[in-house]
Amino acid sequence: MPPASRPWRIETLAGWRGQRITGVASGATDLGTVTIDDVAELAGVSIKTVSRVLNREPHVRESTRLRVEAAAAKLNYTPNVSARALAGSRSYLIGLYYDNPSLGYVGQIEQGAMAACRRAGYHLIVEELLETGSALRDSIVALNARVRPDGVILTPPLCDRPELLEVLEAVKAPYVRIAPSWDLDRSPYVYMDDRKAAYEMTAYLQGLGHRDIAFIGGPPDHVAAASRTEGFAEAMAVAGLEVRAGRIQPGEFSFRSGWDAAERLLKVARDRPTAIFAGNDDMALGVMAVANRLHIEIPADLTLVGFDDSPSAQVIWPRLTTVRQPAAEMASMAADILIERGSGESGSRGRRLDFELIVRDSSGPPGRRG
Amino acid sequence: MPPASRPWRIETLAGWRGQRITGVASGATDLGTVTIDDVAELAGVSIKTVSRVLNREPHVRESTRLRVEAAAAKLNYTPNVSARALAGSRSYLIGLYYDNPSLGYVGQIEQGAMAACRRAGYHLIVEELLETGSALRDSIVALNARVRPDGVILTPPLCDRPELLEVLEAVKAPYVRIAPSWDLDRSPYVYMDDRKAAYEMTAYLQGLGHRDIAFIGGPPDHVAAASRTEGFAEAMAVAGLEVRAGRIQPGEFSFRSGWDAAERLLKVARDRPTAIFAGNDDMALGVMAVANRLHIEIPADLTLVGFDDSPSAQVIWPRLTTVRQPAAEMASMAADILIERGSGESGSRGRRLDFELIVRDSSGPPGRRG
DNA sequence: TAGCCTTTTGACAGCGCTGTCTTAGACGCT
């Protein structure tokens, strides 16, 4: 016989959580107040057995498992995360920590991570971490004491702060980095092959017939940016095309820096590249603005492509040809790694995901006009 | 004497959470494993007294309070959210539920809500709710059983789904809506005065000298959109300016619909408005694309303004004059209302926040050219 | 100094689960 535990319970209207008062027996309990005891009673087993079924532990007879599952389904039972966290070794919470000012990027990451969490019954705790140094350390320690997430997902550029990694290791919080720049052996991470994506984009431009292609790079300490520049240069070299002096312009990944680079690139009307490959979309938009001002038509007079597939890339005209980062997928994968925890030691710690070339309206064959 | 509870404890290296093993006494405990017992012991009081101090309950002598606070500070103590949730009536978790496809908007909301949560020691659980009808109901019931958030923030247009509100009320989860359209007495909400913002923007255009101003509206069932149209019409009426037939164009808040409206508006070169006020930024960008194609210079030939201050509004040229919604502030306020729970019954349930007119480069006096 | 009231503090149960240990039963072998 299972222990008789609270055979009836009714929520008073008074309280927030409600005090239990004795009342008429009732099969169904109040919405959202079903506990493991209720399931155990209905199934005629102990709560431990219910727990076993819930957690897919072995040593439960098939018939028992079915009975428990039926009872849980009938009562619409959902285990309480706080109780699980307190009693067990998992909190069913995944932290998503970011410091990225780009709302769109973080939003995609978030959606991907959320989807993975939902599939596994986890939840996402999102925190914006703007501190650095010891303030960051303190925040993490406090955060970890408070919620004890089962793992955290770190987005760039936050994922490259050494003090963060140190403190996460100190509090033994597993983490997965998304597109980290350094120290790749330190933890599991997911990434996209920026080099290859830039290579492919460049090859696409070459396939269109472009020979004189300019590239606008990113911040020097940004490893992904450097990879993009490399991919571009490599594709040009492989195709046997010369990259003339000044055809690789520095940039900062900002609209403004794209604008400035475009002014340098397009200044001399007789000596313009037929295509410009901007290291990210924001800079591409800067180029587009300059082109508009100079009455250079895209793509008729100039092909322009970007990188990132930012939201803005679709709300301008011409819509920007660009590279889509699998941000949501990377985040899903990161969450999965954390949820299945420990499956990370096999071989390389990095998981690569595929980019996608998105061809829109800003690219075309060179000199269509002439 | 306080109860002697675990005077020493050491985390083994083995376990995830670690089994406690006996070992040499040590003043400091491992990072992030300080409990209320440790604080109580150091302060020489019972855990209940520590709890009282933590929760700012009355009936604690000043000297005791200071002693406890010092002990807590020394040990770097942070109460565990799961334990608090399980034992008490608060989970220290606020839910942010959304279904809005606009990443930027949700991102701003999120940041605002997060800031408020952090100030109060709360955390944000973010969930994307794409279901409708009874699937939505089920999701909410499960979510609530799982994490029992102390309150939830609902963003538009999710906040206008009646089944959502019903089920939240059924599970007694307090909620605050952001910019809801209907049923305003039903719950606390925060909003911005769209009507007034549109009025002010129109007045600004009039102040610039524009008389023939066109407006592109939003979806008919979108209450905020309707308010914007009203604000525009009212400002025109108050200024004694005629709104000619066809000068108010329907739109869908999408880039494409802005484009289509612009084509109608700008078709006849001899009969163009001198200014176009788009009901949101995405549509304004559509207008801008058409203007570019037609070689209409903004703002020299045409003034264009938007509404929302979306991220894209700043990465185009000319940068868009627009209305900034106080999204982050609304979310902060929503979170505060939930955290201080219950202070909402005083007077109107709505809290209004101020918009901001952001004048950039896309607006200027009419006919500068002519 | 007893008696009463108010303020401060502590003991203890228990929130809803999981981890550990134990027991009950089924099965096989000598």
Added chain:
DNA sequence: AGCGTCTAAGACAGCGCTGTCAAAAGGCTA
């Protein structure tokens, strides 16, 4: 029949806090 071995299931403690209630400590008056 006796014993060891295995699987299935339950008893029980306890995670780290809060809520309730009871006890102790002060304060005041007569």
